[in-house]
Amino acid sequence: MTGAARVRGRSVLVVDDSGYARLRARRYLESLGVETVLEAADGEEALALYSSERPALVLLDQIMRGSEGLDVARALSESDPEARIVMLTVLSDPELLVRARQAGVAAVVAKDRLEDLGPFVREAAGV
Numbered sequence: 001m002t003g004a005a006r007v008r009g010r011s012v013l014v015v016d017d018s019g020y021a022r023l024r025a026r027r028y029l030e031s032l033g034v035e036t037v038l039e040a041a042d043g044e045e046a047l048a049l050y051s052s053e054r055p056a057l058v059l060l061d062q063i064m065r066g067s068e069g070l071d072v073a074r075a076l077s078e079s080d081p082e083a084r085i086v087m088l089t090v091l092s093d094p095e096l097l098v099r100a101r102q103a104g105v106a107a108v109v110a111k112d113r114l115e116d117l118g119p120f121v122r123e124a125a126g127v
Helices: 019-032 043-053 069-079 094-102 111-125
Strands: 011-015 036-040 057-061 085-089 107-110
Touching (some): 011 043, 036 043, 094 107
Parallel strands (some): 011 036, 085 107
């Protein structure tokens, strides 16, 4: 990663096992003015990138091959209680929000409503 990626206030980490979903999120974030979008395809990669880059915000898929988003959120929150995490999902499970909050997630946003991320991105990344 470049030195710019180390500026916490300007980077967002997108964690999703779908390359297409990461691309959609990247394009949306860049349209908002996010300077650095980091990408991880699984929970292990996300934890490593978060540890080294400390992004301002993590957009985390709920269901990924090999790891569940809630488990990754818990690990991120334990390593950094100030981590800002928004869960992305295609599920409409009312219990998910409760479990997500317990795991340190600030909000749950439907993947087909990326525009709902705007306030979180603006607040966390300062754009």
